[in-house]
Amino acid sequence: MKHYYNSMSRSVTTDWMLKELDEQHEQININFSEDSPELRDLQTINPMGKLPTLVDGGNVITETAAICAYLSDKYLDKKLAPAIGSNQRAKYYRYLFIAGNTIEPALTLAASNMEHPNSATAGWGDKTRVVATIEAMTPHSGWALGDEFTAADIVFGGLLDSAVTFGMLAPSPKVAAYIFRLQQRPAYKETHNYFDEPMS
Ligand SMILES: N[C@@H](CCC(=O)N[C@@H](CS)C(=O)NCC(=O)O)C(=O)O
Structure with a gap:
């Protein structure tokens, strides 16, 4: 999983989620003031060009709440989401x-x-x-x-x-x-x- 991140952004919330889950991921630091291949990648996969953005295999997930919901369902054993239908x-x-x-x-x-x-x-x-x-x-x-x-x-x-x-x-x-x-x-x-x- 690739987590596009900056410590002064909303991606701190998804970083917290990843830390609660204790799941390995690649942290890709984005500095918006510098042109970089990582920033260009982010802008390509997420036309909003915003953090957080998570890439998991072929899945691109954007929006803080969507990323947290995706991760809590992916790692159901970590019990960060209640049962579906409850x-x-x-x-x-x-x-x-x-x-x-x-x-x-x-x-x-x-x-x-x-x-x-x-x-x-x-x-x-x-x-x-x-x-x-x-x-x-x-x-x-x-x-x-x-x-x-x-x-x-x-x-x-x-x-x-x-x-x-x-x-x-x-x-x-x-x-x-x-x-x-x-x-x-x-x-x-x-x-x-x-x-x-x-x-x-
Ligand atoms: N609705 C988005 C908002 C994301 C957002 O606005 N991120 C800001 C950082 S906190 C950003 O990436 N700004 C850079 C830009 O818009 O160029 C979410 O909840 O994830």
């Missing part, structure tokens, strides 16, 4: 999809002091509704799905963690405590060095 799986999908579809665009727009003129037609609504949803979906204790840590925590919790790190979300005490629990995981600690090297 009630937990229904909850799991919600955490995976709401992160990139709804939470991230709302927080990103708000961080630029922008809001869609009609929150009913914008898929992400608005920041007020998103913050209320984050609060409701954040677990009081343990993990998103209960006692078992899953890829839902990496995707949803990882997004909350980076949103707080980059000043896009002021965490409530419950959200701050959840992020703190995530940060205690050895795989989190090994993969989060945001400020070690610049992205460009």
Whole structure:
């Protein structure tokens, strides 16, 4: 597996996922400020030219949540995904999809002091509704799905963690405590060095 990566990008989340799984992979560092064969490869396999991008044999997987979902299903024995068809799986999908579809665009727009003129037609609504949803979906204790840590925590919790790190979300005490629990995981600690090297 080839993981296109930069330590200042969302690929930190997929790197965390790979570390939780403890699976071998080739890490391909991308520096967007320099033309390189690796950057050109990335732009060829992923027309968005974005990180993270994972290549597994003939499969090209892009989008943080899709990569985490793909990996958790590929390595089912590592138990980072609940069983297909289970009630937990229904909850799991919600955490995976709401992160990139709804939470991230709302927080990103708000961080630029922008809001869609009609929150009913914008898929992400608005920041007020998103913050209320984050609060409701954040677990009081343990993990998103209960006692078992899953890829839902990496995707949803990882997004909350980076949103707080980059000043896009002021965490409530419950959200701050959840992020703190995530940060205690050895795989989190090994993969989060945001400020070690610049992205460009
Ligand atoms: N929706 C994508 C967003 C990926 C993304 O925006 N990645 C940024 C780094 S954090 C990137 O590669 N930017 C480089 C560019 O757009 O040229 C995901 O969740 O993976």
